[in-house]
Amino acid sequence: MHTTALTDTAAFKALQQHHAGQAVHWHMRELFAQQPDRFERMSVRAAGLLLDYSKNRIESETLSLLLNLARERQVEALRDAMFSGEKINFTEHRAVLHTALRSPAGDTPLQVDGQQVSADVHAVLGHIRDFTERVRSGQWRGHTGREITDIVNIGIGGSYLGPQMVCTALRQFSHARLKAHFVSNVDGHDLDEVLSRVDPETTLFIVASKTFTTQETMLNAQSARRWFLRHGNESDLARHFVAVSTNAREVSAFGIDPDNMFPFWDWVGGRYSVWSAIGLSIALMIGFEHFSQFLAGAHAMDRHFRETPLEANMPVIQALIGIWNRNFFNSESLSIAPYHHGLRYFQAYLQQLEMESNGKRITRDGTAVGVATCPFIWGDVGTNGQHAFFQLLHQGTDITPIDFIAVLKPSHGIDGHHQVLLANCFAQSEAFMRGKDADEVRADLRKQGLDDAELNALLPHKTFDGNRPSNTILLPELTPATLGSLIALYEHKTFVQGAIWGINSFDQWGVELGKVLAKTIHGELHAEANPALHDASTNALITLAKQAQQQ
Numbered sequence: 148m149h150t151t152a153l154t155d156t157a158a159f160k161a162l163q164q165h166h167a168g169q170a171v172h173w174h175m176r177e178l179f180a181q182q183p184d185r186f187e188r189m190s191v192r193a194a195g196l197l198l199d200y201s202k203n204r205i206e207s208e209t210l211s212l213l214l215n216l217a218r219e220r221q222v223e224a225l226r227d228a229m230f231s232g233e234k235i236n237f238t239e240h241r242a243v244l245h246t247a248l249r250s251p252a253g254d255t256p257l258q259v260d261g262q263q264v265s266a267d268v269h270a271v272l273g274h275i276r277d278f279t280e281r282v283r284s285g286q287w288r289g290h291t292g293r294e295i296t297d298i299v300n301i302g303i304g305g306s307y308l309g310p311q312m313v314c315t316a317l318r319q320f321s322h323a324r325l326k327a328h329f330v331s332n333v334d335g336h337d338l339d340e341v342l343s344r345v346d347p348e349t350t351l352f353i354v355a356s357k358t359f360t361t362q363e364t365m366l367n368a369q370s371a372r373r374w375f376l377r378h379g380n381e382s383d384l385a386r387h388f389v390a391v392s393t394n395a396r397e398v399s400a401f402g403i404d405p406d407n408m409f410p411f412w413d414w415v416g417g418r419y420s421v422w423s424a425i426g427l428s429i430a431l432m433i434g435f436e437h438f439s440q441f442l443a444g445a446h447a448m449d450r451h452f453r454e455t456p457l458e459a460n461m462p463v464i465q466a467l468i469g470i471w472n473r474n475f476f477n478s479e480s481l482s483i484a485p486y487h488h489g490l491r492y493f494q495a496y497l498q499q500l501e502m503e504s505n506g507k508r509i510t511r512d513g514t515a516v517g518v519a520t521c522p523f524i525w526g527d528v529g530t531n532g533q534h535a536f537f538q539l540l541h542q543g544t545d546i547t548p549i550d551f552i553a554v555l556k557p558s559h560g561i562d563g564h565h566q567v568l569l570a571n572c573f574a575q576s577e578a579f580m581r582g583k584d585a586d587e588v589r590a591d592l593r594k595q596g597l598d599d600a601e602l603n604a605l606l607p608h609k610t611f612d613g614n615r616p617s618n619t620i621l622l623p624e625l626t627p628a629t630l631g632s633l634i635a636l637y638e639h640k641t642f643v644q645g646a647i648w649g650i651n652s653f654d655q656w657g658v659e660l661g662k663v664l665a666k667t668i669h670g671e672l673h674a675e676a677n678p679a680l681h682d683a684s685t686n687a688l689i690t691l692a693k694q695a696q697q698q
């Protein structure tokens with residue numbers, strides 16, 4: 148799509164000049180002092196969310212140069228190509244249509260390769276509605292006639308991170324009788340722990356896998372099946388095992404009733420699949436109406452992204468701020484700080500979304516990108532992170548941008564906590580921005596009665612440079628709709644960054660090599676195999692594992 152390398156574009160060069168000539172000299176504390184309207188100018192509202200990006204090392208000119216970059220990199224054309232079902236995932240010859248999963252029934256019908264996309268999406272949603280209503284109402288029962296009490300989702304990557312994150316975030320909306328559990332790791336400790344908590348008579352397993360060939364999921368599913376068969380018969384399996392997949396053949400080979408399979412399609416990437424039948428555990432827990440609101444929240448963000456001019460487009464702005472920090476200020480990571488305990492898995496979800504999408508170094512035309520791409524995504528909920536790693540964020544040698552995510556109205560009724568939580572969130576972003584200069588520290592220490600020698604010794608340690616960038620995203624409340632909008636915001640932000648870097652955000656070839664090698668080594672862990680086929684370290688580790696197995 149691009150003919151010019153990113154670093155050769157006029158917009159990129161203009162940004163380099165702007166950065167070196169001006170931006171490196173700014174301190175946000177001064178920018179705020181001079182610009183009382185900075186929040187009004189540098190915040191945007193969309194789909195119920197507010198993004199405050201004023202605490203970044205930017206001026207209006209920075210933004211207009213960044214917007215030029217988005218235009219020069221044809222973000223709008225690529226966006227329209229995605230929404231219309233073009234095969235923008237060209238290494239896998241696939242369309243990228245997770246947005247169609249949340250498009251209302253009345254929208255313009257979409258066709259891809261002869262498939263009636265919208266009709267198929269809504270047919271599966273109908274199946275999900277039926278099934279979830281039967282389980283929730285107690286009509287669908289286990290093999291001994293008892294109501295279902297526990298849902299165990301077996302899946303990994305995109306078939307796990309979304310359902311687990313969303314079920315946790317929307318706990319307030321959960322059915323009182325149902326508990327959700329998630330088994331992802333191939334480590335048997337994971338399955339063992341969940342099985343020890345559930346009753347085979349009242350447990351429903353969802354085997355969730357796009358491909359239905361993922362080693363971890365298949366092994367966990369087989370073991371769960373064996374566990375179940377110690378309590379029930381083959382003919383009882385249908386009441387306790389359902390599948391979500393694009394691979395009908397493998398699902399029936401596993402022995403799952405085709406009527407209990409919820410399909411989705413190859414144009415839904417694993418990390419974009421929470422909106423598909425992969426969200427079945429969510430629909431079971433919060434009910435179909437709430438699940439529909441979750442989809443509607445995402446759709447509202449889709450419409451905003453698709454229809455709003457770039458300069459007022461929330462995902463575009465968020466992406467451009469990220470590019471500015473990553474490619475001009477060389478920040479290596481982005482810390483995610485959700486100030487809502489329900490969002491404690493949100494950073495893990497974003498790790499897959501952003502790092503699997505944009506952890507690439509080759510452009511769409513097969514050459515090196517030439518600049519840094521996706522930063523490391525990490526973080527923890529506030530206020531926990533403040534007492535663990537925030538020291539480094541305040542005074543460490545790296546400058547790490549932070550996304551603060553706060554929710555104005557809590558979903559609990561415990562007095563006093565929410566204001567303390569919000570106060571901490573806002574205080575942190577203020578502290579990162581302002582810092583505390585030597586004069587302020589000196590005045591403080593004088594007040595405490597320190598003499599000059601003590602004061603001068605402490606001064607550098609107590610000084611904070613500030614000028615550390617952050618975004619704040621505000622949600623009025625954490626509801627299915629606002630959570631849907633929030634996830635879609637990050638999806639589109641990721642898309643825009645991928646478009647600017649010129650990479651394919653929708654494949655993940657890097658995951659393959661480890662998978663292939665694991666298969667080889669798995670064979671060699673059997674006593675008869677010869678392990679001396681690798682490097683000295685790998686050979687020694689294999690030998691030690693074999694010796695331990697034999698003891």
Ligand SMILES: O=P(O)(O)OC[C@H]1O[C@H](O)[C@H](O)[C@@H](O)[C@@H]1O
Pocket residue numbers: 303304305306355356357358359360361364417418503655658
């Ligand atoms: O849903 P599955 O086919 O089981 O795939 C689960 C996960 O595994 C793969 O390794 C991919 O890297 C992920 O994108 C995917 O979400």
